[in-house]
Amino acid sequence: MVFNWFRRQFSNSESDSQVEQQQSDQIQPSAEPETSESTQEQSPGVSEDLLRYAKAAYKNIQQKQEQAEPEAAPDAGQEPSADVPDTAEVSESPDTLIDTAAETASLEVEDDLAASATSEAIASEPAAEQINHTNAEVEEETTPESAQEVEAIAETGVVIAPEAPEPETESAIAETGVVIAPDSVETQTEEAPPTPVPFWAKEDRQARLERLKATAIEAPEPERVQAPVQPAATAVTEEVPGLAFDEGFMWSAQVLATQGRRAEDVSIEEITWLKRLRQGLDKTRRSLINQLKAIVGQGPLNQDAVMEIEALLLQADVGIEATDYIIKTLQDRLREEVLPPDQAIAYLKKILRDLLDKPIQESYSPTFVPTKDTLNIWLMTGVNGAGKTTTIGKIAHLAQKSGYKCLIGAADTFRAAAVEQVKIWGQRSAVEVIANPGQNTDPAAVVFDAITAAQARGTELLLIDTAGRLQNKKNLMEELGKIRRIVDKKAPNAQIEALLVLDATLGQNGLRQAEVFSQAAKLSGVVLTKLDGTAKGGVALAVVQQLGLPIRFIGAGEGVEDLRPFSSYEFVEALLSG
Numbered sequence: 001m002v003f004n005w006f007r008r009q010f011s012n013s014e015s016d017s018q019v020e021q022q023q024s025d026q027i028q029p030s031a032e033p034e035t036s037e038s039t040q041e042q043s044p045g046v047s048e049d050l051l052r053y054a055k056a057a058y059k060n061i062q063q064k065q066e067q068a069e070p071e072a073a074p075d076a077g078q079e080p081s082a083d084v085p086d087t088a089e090v091s092e093s094p095d096t097l098i099d100t101a102a103e104t105a106s107l108e109v110e111d112d113l114a115a116s117a118t119s120e121a122i123a124s125e126p127a128a129e130q131i132n133h134t135n136a137e138v139e140e141e142t143t144p145e146s147a148q149e150v151e152a153i154a155e156t157g158v159v160i161a162p163e164a165p166e167p168e169t170e171s172a173i174a175e176t177g178v179v180i181a182p183d184s185v186e187t188q189t190e191e192a193p194p195t196p197v198p199f200w201a202k203e204d205r206q207a208r209l210e211r212l213k214a215t216a217i218e219a220p221e222p223e224r225v226q227a228p229v230q231p232a233a234t235a236v237t238e239e240v241p242g243l244a245f246d247e248g249f250m251w252s253a254q255v256l257a258t259q260g261r262r263a264e265d266v267s268i269e270e271i272t273w274l275k276r277l278r279q280g281l282d283k284t285r286r287s288l289i290n291q292l293k294a295i296v297g298q299g300p301l302n303q304d305a306v307m308e309i310e311a312l313l314l315q316a317d318v319g320i321e322a323t324d325y326i327i328k329t330l331q332d333r334l335r336e337e338v339l340p341p342d343q344a345i346a347y348l349k350k351i352l353r354d355l356l357d358k359p360i361q362e363s364y365s366p367t368f369v370p371t372k373d374t375l376n377i378w379l380m381t382g383v384n385g386a387g388k389t390t391t392i393g394k395i396a397h398l399a400q401k402s403g404y405k406c407l408i409g410a411a412d413t414f415r416a417a418a419v420e421q422v423k424i425w426g427q428r429s430a431v432e433v434i435a436n437p438g439q440n441t442d443p444a445a446v447v448f449d450a451i452t453a454a455q456a457r458g459t460e461l462l463l464i465d466t467a468g469r470l471q472n473k474k475n476l477m478e479e480l481g482k483i484r485r486i487v488d489k490k491a492p493n494a495q496i497e498a499l500l501v502l503d504a505t506l507g508q509n510g511l512r513q514a515e516v517f518s519q520a521a522k523l524s525g526v527v528l529t530k531l532d533g534t535a536k537g538g539v540a541l542a543v544v545q546q547l548g549l550p551i552r553f554i555g556a557g558e559g560v561e562d563l564r565p566f567s568s569y570e571f572v573e574a575l576l577s578g
């Protein structure tokens with residue numbers, strides 16, 4: 001079984017219908033999938049399930065890495081749960097904590113895995129061991145350490161029960177005055193101001209302990225505070241080289257879980273990609289979307305709010321048409337009913353997703369997957385420097401990994417170094433490149449040769465690089481038209497797609513090219529590149545709304561792994577999830 005990177009799921013050479021069946025049979029993960037109808041943000045209640053899922057996914061990645069490198073395998077006697085990064089384990093090192101939420105989140109871990117990891121961590125750490133006593137042991141202890149503990153207990157009113165968590169947790173508890181039940185590490189409280197030393201702290205030790213025990217039993221149930229959705233991974237650990245079990249991992253795991261991906265099918269590449277996408281959209285998110293969330297979350301939109309949203313969307317290059325659509329749809333809904341902030345934001349996400357998916361749903365192929373055992377020809381077009389050659393290299397890599405027979409046609413004969421550049425990408429992805437060695441050769445001739453070679457070899461995906469051209473260069477646009485006609489004529493039975501590669505950093509300016517390219521090459525989709533580091537990520541919405549073309553791939557980096565099929569769900573989550 002091969003993972004099909006275009007379909008983003010495992011498949012073999014079965015027919016599409018079998019593959020679709022396999023998709024529907026997939027077991028849903030514990031996190032509630034967010035359906036297109038859903039207007040609810042994921043409830044914090046899923047955080048424990050999510051943590052379990054993320055840990056299973058991490059462990060699976062780790063095991064795969066270990067299988068790939070047997071010498072790095074763990075000791076035979078090691079408990080499996082110890083392999084899994086655990087917030088309780090990591091929180092032994094205060095330096096690794098990103099914020100105090102990690103400490104409180106670690107208390108929320110209820111599953112067996114976490115509990116066992118907690119106790120193992122405590123057992124293996126002498127300092128932590130010292131707090132792992134029963135009340136009776138505390139009474140009997142006469143060492144200076146235990147005396148300090150008793151003193152601390154006496155001052156705070158906290159009784160540390162067996163299986164208590166690690167020192168950080170203990171101090172957090174000490175501040176809050178919470179009694180931890182012996183078999184649970186989930187009790188959670190709000191932060192409370194430091195408690196003044198009570199009068200009984202000055203009494204005889206034995207009497208104090210008696211009183212404490214009594215108080216512990218009668219202590220009122222502390223108010224439970226739900227941890228945020230992604231709390232548990234704020235502690236960073238790196239059991240898999242280059243892959244930290246951190247907040248970004250948790251977010252990525254959640255996105256995959258919500259889309260129905262099983263934990264055992266989560267790969268390091270998928271996680272790394274999602275982390276990169278989210279990081280890439282960081283600027284757009286921070287400069288604009290967070291403000292948008294704040295306004296939308298306030299309830300019905302008044303005129304000021306509408307103007308603010310309008311300005312924010314336009315700043316992110318969402319474009320006038322898409323902005324009008326978003327505001328109108330939002331207003332219609334918010335006039336009907338007052339939505340709490342989280343639901344208003346969930347609704348905003350749905351609007352954006354629907355907008356991005358509209359041309360995909362209307363198009364003949366909702367997923368952009370090369371058909372097996374058929375010649376698929378993808379013509380890559382766009383202006384100079386948009387990222388055509390790089391994109392071809394990345395798609396060739398995905399095709400190779402997904403088990404397609406792939407070939408590249410180097411028809412960018414206009415720029416001297418272009419053929420060499422595409423050859424390097426071909427080597428990187430182990431895909432052969434068909435090129436004409438002569439200088440300034442006719443690109444149409446290269447295309448012809450490439451199709452002939454593809455047909456002779458049973459190639460499944462032929463990627464054709466074309467010269468970057470400005471849309472106002474008439475002769476170059478005519479040449480592109482000629483290339484398209486040759487493709488249509490020479491391969492009438494092939495599945496032909498023409499993709500416009502657009503540089504996201506150009507924002508709205510990039511869109512003006514599209515119409516001319518569309519006429520010359522009969523465009524069927526867009527590849528949006530350079531989404532890393534631009535504050536104009538909103539241009540994706542403008543592309544769809546103004547061009548009516550689906551986005552098929554997005555690129556967020558110069559590396560070979562930095563391109564993936566477009567998913568509106570992942571994009572919107574990366575754009576709006578704080």
Ligand SMILES: Nc1nc2c(ncn2[C@@H]2O[C@H](COP(=O)(O)OP(=O)(O)OP(=O)(O)O)[C@@H](O)[C@H]2O)c(=O)[nH]1
Pocket residue numbers: 382383384385386387388389390391412415418466467468469501529530531532555556557558562
């Ligand atoms: N940061 C970033 N850079 C990218 C991305 N895609 C491409 N690039 C860079 O953009 C530059 C131009 O990429 P090319 O692939 O050569 O662009 P082209 O469209 O083939 O250019 P011409 O051959 O001149 O038409 C290169 O430096 C790439 O590394 C991306 O997603 N992110």
